[in-house]
Amino acid sequence: MTEQTSRSDETNPEHAGTGAQDDPTAVKDPETWVTGGEPATGAQVSYLTTLAHEAGEEVPADITKAHASEMIDELKGRSARVSDS
Secondary structure, eight states: OOOOOOGGGGOOGGGTTSOOTTOTTSOOOGGGOTTTTSBOOHHHHHHHHHHHHHHTOOOOTTOBHHHHHHHHHHHHHHOSSOOOO
């Protein structure tokens, strides 16, 4: 019999704050980011522009880091280019 673990079971409290894949603090809600209200980074805008173009969406000119992150996640879910294999 094989034991399956959920993603939350794979986190290791000893790795908190390390950035390791099993760091339970690595994923944060963009709305709670200290810098979430700052303008999106160039990399975010570039990637978002590509995804938005493919989806027929517009990228707001004044998009914030937090909004860009949320929009990227949404568009990645609809993109044929990106797959979560």
